[in-house]
Amino acid sequence: MQEFLSDAIKPYLNRINAIRTAMTLIEWDNETGAPKGAAEYTANVQGVLAAEYQRAVLEPDFVKLIRQLKADENGTEAQRATGRLLDKEISKLEKIPIEEYENYNRILAQAAGVWQKAKKENDYAAFAPYLELIIEYCKKFAALQAKEGQKLYDVMLEEFEEGFTMEVLDSFFAELKEKIVPLLKKVQAAPQIDADFLHRKYDREKQKEFCLWLAEYLDFDSDRGLILESEHPFTTNLHNHDVRMTTHYYEDAPDSAVFSLIHETGHALYEQDIDDELTQTPVGGGSSMGMHESQSRFYENILGRSEAFWEPVYKKLTETFPQQLGDVTLRQFIRAINRAEPGLIRTEADELTYCLHIMVRYEIEKMIFEENVSVKELPEIWADKYEEYLGIRPENDAEGILQDIHWANGSFGYFPSYALGTAISAQIYHQMKKDLPVDALLREGKLDQIHAYMKERLHHFGAVKKTGDILEEFCGEGFNPGYYTEYLEEKFAGLYGV
Amino acid sequence: MQEFLSDAIKPYLNRINAIRTAMTLIEWDNETGAPKGAAEYTANVQGVLAAEYQRAVLEPDFVKLIRQLKADENGTEAQRATGRLLDKEISKLEKIPIEEYENYNRILAQAAGVWQKAKKENDYAAFAPYLELIIEYCKKFAALQAKEGQKLYDVMLEEFEEGFTMEVLDSFFAELKEKIVPLLKKVQAAPQIDADFLHRKYDREKQKEFCLWLAEYLDFDSDRGLILESEHPFTTNLHNHDVRMTTHYYEDAPDSAVFSLIHETGHALYEQDIDDELTQTPVGGGSSMGMHESQSRFYENILGRSEAFWEPVYKKLTETFPQQLGDVTLRQFIRAINRAEPGLIRTEADELTYCLHIMVRYEIEKMIFEENVSVKELPEIWADKYEEYLGIRPENDAEGILQDIHWANGSFGYFPSYALGTAISAQIYHQMKKDLPVDALLREGKLDQIHAYMKERLHHFGAVKKTGDILEEFCGEGFNPGYYTEYLEEKFAGLYGV
Numbered sequence: 001m002q003e004f005l006s007d008a009i010k011p012y013l014n015r016i017n018a019i020r021t022a023m024t025l026i027e028w029d030n031e032t033g034a035p036k037g038a039a040e041y042t043a044n045v046q047g048v049l050a051a052e053y054q055r056a057v058l059e060p061d062f063v064k065l066i067r068q069l070k071a072d073e074n075g076t077e078a079q080r081a082t083g084r085l086l087d088k089e090i091s092k093l094e095k096i097p098i099e100e101y102e103n104y105n106r107i108l109a110q111a112a113g114v115w116q117k118a119k120k121e122n123d124y125a126a127f128a129p130y131l132e133l134i135i136e137y138c139k140k141f142a143a144l145q146a147k148e149g150q151k152l153y154d155v156m157l158e159e160f161e162e163g164f165t166m167e168v169l170d171s172f173f174a175e176l177k178e179k180i181v182p183l184l185k186k187v188q189a190a191p192q193i194d195a196d197f198l199h200r201k202y203d204r205e206k207q208k209e210f211c212l213w214l215a216e217y218l219d220f221d222s223d224r225g226l227i228l229e230s231e232h233p234f235t236t237n238l239h240n241h242d243v244r245m246t247t248h249y250y251e252d253a254p255d256s257a258v259f260s261l262i263h264e265t266g267h268a269l270y271e272q273d274i275d276d277e278l279t280q281t282p283v284g285g286g287s288s289m290g291m292h293e294s295q296s297r298f299y300e301n302i303l304g305r306s307e308a309f310w311e312p313v314y315k316k317l318t319e320t321f322p323q324q325l326g327d328v329t330l331r332q333f334i335r336a337i338n339r340a341e342p343g344l345i346r347t348e349a350d351e352l353t354y355c356l357h358i359m360v361r362y363e364i365e366k367m368i369f370e371e372n373v374s375v376k377e378l379p380e381i382w383a384d385k386y387e388e389y390l391g392i393r394p395e396n397d398a399e400g401i402l403q404d405i406h407w408a409n410g411s412f413g414y415f416p417s418y419a420l421g422t423a424i425s426a427q428i429y430h431q432m433k434k435d436l437p438v439d440a441l442l443r444e445g446k447l448d449q450i451h452a453y454m455k456e457r458l459h460h461f462g463a464v465k466k467t468g469d470i471l472e473e474f475c476g477e478g479f480n481p482g483y484y485t486e487y488l489e490e491k492f493a494g495l496y497g498v
Numbered sequence: 499m500q501e502f503l504s505d506a507i508k509p510y511l512n513r514i515n516a517i518r519t520a521m522t523l524i525e526w527d528n529e530t531g532a533p534k535g536a537a538e539y540t541a542n543v544q545g546v547l548a549a550e551y552q553r554a555v556l557e558p559d560f561v562k563l564i565r566q567l568k569a570d571e572n573g574t575e576a577q578r579a580t581g582r583l584l585d586k587e588i589s590k591l592e593k594i595p596i597e598e599y600e601n602y603n604r605i606l607a608q609a610a611g612v613w614q615k616a617k618k619e620n621d622y623a624a625f626a627p628y629l630e631l632i633i634e635y636c637k638k639f640a641a642l643q644a645k646e647g648q649k650l651y652d653v654m655l656e657e658f659e660e661g662f663t664m665e666v667l668d669s670f671f672a673e674l675k676e677k678i679v680p681l682l683k684k685v686q687a688a689p690q691i692d693a694d695f696l697h698r699k700y701d702r703e704k705q706k707e708f709c710l711w712l713a714e715y716l717d718f719d720s721d722r723g724l725i726l727e728s729e730h731p732f733t734t735n736l737h738n739h740d741v742r743m744t745t746h747y748y749e750d751a752p753d754s755a756v757f758s759l760i761h762e763t764g765h766a767l768y769e770q771d772i773d774d775e776l777t778q779t780p781v782g783g784g785s786s787m788g789m790h791e792s793q794s795r796f797y798e799n800i801l802g803r804s805e806a807f808w809e810p811v812y813k814k815l816t817e818t819f820p821q822q823l824g825d826v827t828l829r830q831f832i833r834a835i836n837r838a839e840p841g842l843i844r845t846e847a848d849e850l851t852y853c854l855h856i857m858v859r860y861e862i863e864k865m866i867f868e869e870n871v872s873v874k875e876l877p878e879i880w881a882d883k884y885e886e887y888l889g890i891r892p893e894n895d896a897e898g899i900l901q902d903i904h905w906a907n908g909s910f911g912y913f914p915s916y917a918l919g920t921a922i923s924a925q926i927y928h929q930m931k932k933d934l935p936v937d938a939l940l941r942e943g944k945l946d947q948i949h950a951y952m953k954e955r956l957h958h959f960g961a962v963k964k965t966g967d968i969l970e971e972f973c974g975e976g977f978n979p980g981y982y983t984e985y986l987e988e989k990f991a992g993l994y995g996v
Contacts (some may be wrong), residue, residue: 018546022520029523033531037721038740041778045736048516223535238543242536280539 002281004078009069012062017280019053021238028236028244030112032228039113047106054093054101063090081283081464089282092159095144104137108410115408116231124379124397127408132375134410135368142369153369156413160289161420163468166366169416172481173362176355176419179485181389184352186498187340193495195336200324204249210320211247211261217313218265218299219451221272232347232405233260235267235296240279243271254321255337256348259300266299267292269451273459288467289414293421294428295454301351301422302429302487303450307334308442338495342390344399352492353390355422360385361404361415369412424471426484428458431475500779502576507567510560515778517551519736526734526742528610530726537611545604552591552599561588579781579962587780590657593642602635606908613906614729622877622895625906630873632908633866640867651867654911658787659918661966664864667914670979671860674853674917677983679887682850684996685838691993693834698822702747708818709745709759715811716763716797717949719770730903731758731845733765733794738777741769752819753835754846757798764797765790767949771957786965787912791919792926793952799849799920800927800985801948805832806940836993840888842897850990851888853920858883859902859913867910922969924982926956929973 005013026046034042056062069075070083093101111130118127142155154165164172215227230246237243245264249257270286278284286292303309307330310317314333318325325333340352349357364381367373373381382401387393394400406414432438432453441449457474468478492498503511524544532540554560567573568581591599609628616625640653652663662670713725723735728744735741743762747755768784776782784790801807805828808815812831816823823831838850847855862879865871871879880899885891892898904912930936930951939947955972966976990996 014542014546015550018543018550019520021540021543022524022547025523025527026520029527033724033726035721035723035740037719038736041737041739042519044512044778045516045519048512049520052513052516221535223533225533226531228531238536239539241539242533244533280542 003277004076005082005281006065009062009065012056012059012065013281016053016056016282019049019056021280023049023053024236024238030109031230031232031234032246036113039110043106043109046109047102050105051098051102054096054098057086057089057093063094066090078278078283078464082281085282085463092145096141100137100140104134104141104410107133107137108408111408112405115402115405119398119402122396122398122402124402127402128375131378131407134407135375135412138410138412139369151370153366153413156365156369157416158413160411160414160417162288162466164290164416164420169362172423173355173359173419175481175485176423177359177389180352180355180488183489183492183498184340184342184356187352187492187496188342190496190498192341193335193339194332195339197324197328197332198255198336199252201251202254202321202324204251206320207249207254207257210317211249211257213316214258214261214313215245215265215268217445217447218262218269219448220265220268224272225268227261233264235264235271237268237271237285240272240274240276240284243268253348254324259304259337260347262304263296263300266296269299269454270295270459273451273455274462275460278462278464283463285463287463287465287470289417290420290424291458291467291470293418294424295421295458297418297422298425298428302425303442305334305338305351306439306442307331308439310334311443312445335495338491340492340496342392344386344390344392344394345403347403351422352488355419356389358415358419360389362419365412365415420479423481423484424467424479426487427471427475427480429487430483501775502574503580503779504563507560507563510554510557510563511779514551514554514780517547517554519778521547521551522734522736528607529728529730529732530744534611537608541604541607544607545600548603549596549600552594552596555584555588555591561592564588576776576781576962580779583780583961590643594639598635598638602632602639602908605631605635606906609906610903613900613903617896617900620894620896620900622900625900626873629876629905632905633873633910636908636910637867649868651864651911654863654867655914656911658909658912658915660786660964662788662914662918667860670921671853671857671917673979673983674921675857675887678850678853678986681987681990681996682838682840682854685850685990685994686840688994688996690839691833691837692830693837695822695826695830696753696834697750699749700752700819700822702749704818705747705752705755708815709747709755711814712756712759712811713743713763713766715943715945716760716767717946718763718766722770723766725759731762733762733769735766735769735783738770738772738774738782741766751846752822757802757835758845760802761794761798764794767797767952768793768957771949771953772960773958776960776962781961783961785961785963785968787915788918788922789956789965789968791916792922793919793956795916795920796923796926800923801940803832803836803849804937804940805829806937808832809941810943833993836989838990838994840890842884842888842890842892843901845901849920850986853917854887856913856917858887860917863910863913918977921979921982922965922977924985925969925973925978927985928981 002010002013023046026042026049030039030042066083066086069079070087072079072083075083107130111127111134114130115127118124138156139152142152146152146155151166157164157166157169212227216222224241225243225245228244228246229248231248233245233247235243235245245261245268247257247260247264270292274284310330310333314330318328338350340350342353343349346354346357360382363385364378367381379397379401383393386400406412429438436450436453438450441447458470465473471478500508500511521544524540524547528537528540564581564584567577568585570577570581573581605628609625609632612628613625616622636654637650640650644650644653649664655662655664655667710725714720722739723741723743726742726744727746729746731743731745733741733743743759743766745755745758745762768790772782808828808831812828816826836848838848840851841847844852844855858880861883862871862876865879877895877899881891884898904910927936934948934951936948939945956968963971969976
């Protein structure tokens, strides 16, 4: 393992990796198992580990080695990527005072629990002081990192997706808006699709059984991973041999469990596919948030909502739920899981409206960082924007401003990656169809062949390559959202006859 | 929290605590959830964290602070205990080369998985090379730590129980042997107790339900703890607000689940009871292994196998298993769960034979460390000793030499604490009966009152006091195994009429 790293640099990276792994496991445990009374004390540990991490990354001798690695033009691709990524990390952390970083991380560790409770109890006021503190820290840290003239929110965005500044995103979202909003109007005017049968009573244990089966069908390697439950589905990993994901089970919404599972499996396959040589190093993860999301969205929507995918699988589902689905044809099922319908919850959104949910968040984050809008005003702003773009207004904060965990995590600037990833997934599909008989493979249940292609062409080199370069090599052009709007127009024209 | 620690020392201790907590969680996860293919990669992380721990404990400025703390006669009890315990740890670690310690911990991390597989497949040969390596490291480390003239196995013993050298233990075990072996012979000659009904088919899920209920009945705080499953039941904790235990469920042995659960609850209550002020510090755990085991054995045997305990609880059990226990009276049940019967498995052993299992291990460990017996010979020696003391011989290594995880963990010298703890539990009972109407409280289901007494008198000060001092303060004398042999003789005379 890690043959590409020099003996001088390895001990530092092993230490950084060990701390990161410990932090990841604690977070996983917090979300999936930890006793509810533990948070405050465990948060102390998380704060200390975050500071340890910062200290480890900023060891002067290590910094020197990394800057040499970055500058060395004779280095391998993996070496240079390691230098590049760590230099970025170092440059960020060296500007943040260690005590403040420790405090910030302690607050984050507590905020996750506070948010969860506030959401359950529809109590924004309980979460607001934490949100305010987190925003304050993020702004302060962003100001410390900003290059001359760089805007604060651009600093936040750069953390997740290099090159996608507000300027780029404004025009990206403008294009989406221009295409999606009129399409949604046409869809809403057309006869609606029946999906009542998805709200019958579906036993949770049986949903779980089906989902565990489905993950393996998608080629998830259960010897190197786990599937548990959490309120908000997510994927994480300790290394490429330990990739963990969650879904959730609602009795009256089996599609929520199934599509969350397929989505997370997209993330999980990516992580399981990264070379053994790279795992447990700084380049042993996905290339970027957008690239990661392209995989989850590709599996969830482009494969997972296609008729070809369900043709060999639907029988298994109806056998699991004969009473609930015995009278539903495959065609009816496919139409139901693809229906477009403005809703309040991002994670439950359909393909057509999903990016509008992201737009709301993107615009609010811009306001937070660039217009200093106050935490108090956010619920109202949120509701107004939902009304404007989606035509519906949340009745309470739990289904409004409190729905996502991201801000409790301090992840401002993350949301746009969901939309970018969604657009990239269509670009990938466009290329894949040239190389592989995708529909035929789906109909034959040969998900392993699609997976092998993804692994070979996109996954295995982890973060050694930049997302832009991966796309260039993969399909001969950089990011192009045109494929996505085309895909949507074609798909929904077919579904709704518009 | 931790007001008793100076600001100078806190950052060091927070760091040490964070690393220790991370290591604990990884071990917990390995035993209860981690994917089976993850071990090798996760072991890298464990090795690095162990070395980080060693490095943190040996920071020269920290060592200086600790030695000042230890020497300061004006310090509080908690401060001096912190100094004493850490000085012991430092003195141990500073003699071990860091690379060797890291390698050793990496081997341990792998060995746990290898042992588990070897036990399952009855394949001692697969585990033997690891065992050999572990013994080699332990001997080497013990030799580095030994004071002049100190024997290697005494070094190992001191790690777990100060003052209990081979000399002390030899006479302790001789006393047990002298009393127990003839008592066991008499019991075996008497009419045997029927326990066939305990081998009927008991649904695992229902066992689980009952066990979770029972833990709360015993006053375990589920908001500050967890109960999962593992092959080998154990208890661990991240801090006093996160105490985790496991049990196991066998369809044909509900008593195994129940008494493992009660045993582990004894450990768990101890950890939950430690003062908030002390948790997450070096004195925030149990006073010693023997003291810890006294709590688990007290709950498991002295309370848990008594008629007074089951009087209010047995109804709940028969309601859970009406078909299996409907025809069994409380009296029959009590006799069955107290039957003495030489068996091969320590963790399933009854009260009378338990310490003989420990004697076997103690004597073998002595041979390993003092007579250089080879790893190859161990299965035979094990079987011979079982034949000698218990009159039965294991038919395979899974139920012989491979049954315990301890050696895979490098925990040589740990076993005697089980016997010491068992003896201490009887000594505690002797005193408690003077202070509390124990039987009446049990019959009224007032486990919280017994628990409150334990917390107040034995638990809350953690490792601030030494085990010997705790006993002195508690009952006015030091360790005295006489109470235990008396207890056994009285109990089994009653049960078997011998």
